[in-house]
Amino acid sequence: MIHAYRFYIDGEWVEPCVPKTLEVIDPSTEQPAGTIALGSAADVERAVTAARRAFAFFSRTSKAERIDLLKRIVAILKRRNDELGDIISREMGAPLAMARAEQAGIGATHFEQTIKALETFAFDYMQGSTRILREPIGTIGMITPWNWPINQIACKVAPALATGCTMVLKPSEIAPFNAVIFAEIMDEAGVPKGVFNLVQGDGLTVGVELAGHPDVDMVSFTGSTRAGIAVAQAAAPTVKRVHQELGGKSPNIILRSADFSAAVTAGVRRCFGNSGQTCTAPTRMLVPVERMEQASSIAASEAAVLVVGPPSDPRTDLGPVASSAQFDKIQTLIERGIAEGAELIAGGLGRPPHLDAGYYVRPTVFARVTNQMTIAREEIFGPVLSIIGYQSEDEAIAIANDTPYGLAAYIQGDPEEARALAGRLRAGSVRLNSAAWDSAAPFGGYKQSGNGREYGKFGLHEFTEVKGIVGFLND
Incomplete structure (x- = not known):
């Protein structure tokens, strides 16, 4: 003690x-x-x-x-x-x-x-x-x-x-x-x-x-x-x-030009890091509508291999969330996502079955989310990812900016195309192609x-x- x-x-x-x-x-x-x-x-x-x-x-x-x-x-x-x-x-x-x-x-x-x-x-x-x-x-x-x-x-x-x-x-x-x-x-x-x-x-x-x-x-x-x-x-x-x-509700736009498997896998990992308790977490993954099935399959597979367990176990990828209040909030929002019709493809309600105590949350992925659903609007602050489809890059930018938040945004794809789109995002920082964190870059947000x-x-x-x-x- x-x-x-x-x-x-x-x-x-x-x-x-x-x-x-x-x-x-x-x-x-x-x-x-x-x-x-x-x-x-x-x-x-x-x-x-x-x-x-x-x-x-x-x-x-x-x-x-x-x-x-x-x-x-x-x-x-x-x-x-x-x-x-x-x-x-x-x-x-x-x-x-x-x-x-x-x-x-x-x-x-x-x-x-x-x-x-x-x-x-x-x-x-x-x-x-x-x-x-x-x-x-x-x-x-x-x-x-x-x-x-x-x-x-x-x-x-x-x-x-x-x-x-x-x-x-x-x-x-x-x-x-x-x-x-x-x-x-x-x-x-x-x-x-x-x-x-x-x-x-x-x-x-x-x-x-x-x-x-x-x-x-x-x-x-x-x-x-x-x-x-x-x-x-x-x-x-x-x-x-x-x-x-x-707060933040950061979009992660995966362009058609991206290495899709690598981009989706990296997006899941970044969203779930620190058990999703990061204000810049890319919690809204935007993918071309025709590749929703592929993105869903990759994301569900990646969520399934993440190990949730005690922080002291070297095999653990995700520890617990920080408090009972945080755990309860996340469970409520997962339940809301199911009720509003999002497709649950990984995780879900409750603790992982091998854990009977602690504020552990199952790594959860929803597919076919619309940007009007609660899970796409509210900051969940847990390991919960929403995958949203888009038709065109213009629509992707519109969806990305359709949020009261503006802390961070991510773009994966052809570097020239990503650079051209970055200036259109209403966010304090934009990270291209899983670039490393820069401790000299400005950090802060637009809007709320x-x-x-x-x-x-x-x-x-x-x-x-x-x-x-x-x-x-x-x-």
Whole structure:
């Protein structure tokens, strides 16, 4: 059992102002993995006050000082990588090897990319006779999710530190223990007192308090669109900047020119990775109508070979989903897909038959889905794929864009054709032909998928204000 009863505020591990705890459940067993303290408004006030005080000096540090700090953090993240991965695997269910290599490993990658971007980032330059300054925006309230916890912590904390901001982090209460290790890393790296603060808690208390606090200059939120609306409403009275990375329902257009077997197989794997709990997952596979049978056969076969099981088993491809609430939501939406007439060709309701406990979901594929069905409209956040037919490329683009979301999109096929179509998709990122992830590419969405961008130099821009000193060179 893991117990985390203290918060990291002003460079110290402190007791919460109000004693209240929450049990954290291991999704693979449905048994307690540990306990955390839940924060209150008073804890948020204490953390924001510390961050506000620290901003006065940290905002004046040099670029070289901040680069040195980020490099120290990278070294410790790498040293403690497997420990982070083990904790993440236990608290949110990712297979152990994946949790170490990807879930934990991505943290150091973001910090390294931030260092690279910071080395050439212009905080001060001339535009004619006007001096342009990019200055740290101030104190940041950070609210991060459970599905890729270290990824989202790192891609907020790294640019905040790089630009001279201070911060208060509220991680998800579903997967909170990795954030404790992260706070220990910040402390060991010598992050100055008050610059980084950690308060555990739920969204309705700590999250809302952070978003609405008058001394928080910006709130950076990653989570569902529903929760993002609540954060924006809480932030509105103080007119602070609200940076959001929200839901997705990403299309994956497989063109007639694609290597069909390879493209469908890769699409299934990418959709089901992390048990489908990825906001950019390509959950709507668009295929030519005349190849629906072929696509269905390939997708069903691929789903059938994926191993669902305990995260600690090296044979496991998909672990459990993160919580009972998530499991129940996925089951409801699978049931809705069946009721609305989609053709169930793999998986379905309930756990895999060999598992009698844990929040395990059967890898599920629906064929002959229409874009008006619930399973094609709502973000399921589980291993559920919808295959939709199209007649022409123009219709494929129309279907792809017919969604309230716009986080990511995918195209498989002839490179020239794919490049020509990519600009017509209303999404913050488009990935062509299973291209590798790029930690320097902008990440964020159109429409109800949020606003603002993360990663690399784009993250640095988000955490700065722009000042123009007009007439700077005039006599």
